[in-house]
Amino acid sequence: MNTKDMRDLDDAELADHIKTVRRDLFGLRFQHATGELENTAGLKTGKRDLARALTIAHERGIDTNK
Template sequence: MKTAELQELDVAALGQKLGESREELFKLRFQHATAQLEKTHRLRQVRKDIARILTVQNEKKRQA
């Protein structure tokens, strides 16, 4: 997910997106631990997406 896309969302939508991403990361970690994960690069992508969401959320909170 790109930063520009995230900046267009409101705070509630960002919170929802953050929850979904954290849930996805949990599932990916579980699959990785049980050797069922084929696309291991998704772990890194989801972690970076979470960081982007948190960054945009903090920027919006500072502006308000």
């Protein structure tokens, strides 16, 4: 999801997106550690997506540590 799309989300949807990306990134890291991950580029894109979402949440003052 690009930055413009994230900025269009309301606060609850953005928090839900952050939870989903964190869960997906955890799964990718787990697959990478066990040697099951074939496309390691997904780790980089997942990290960037999470960073974008957290930046927007921080700008809005949303607590993301729930």
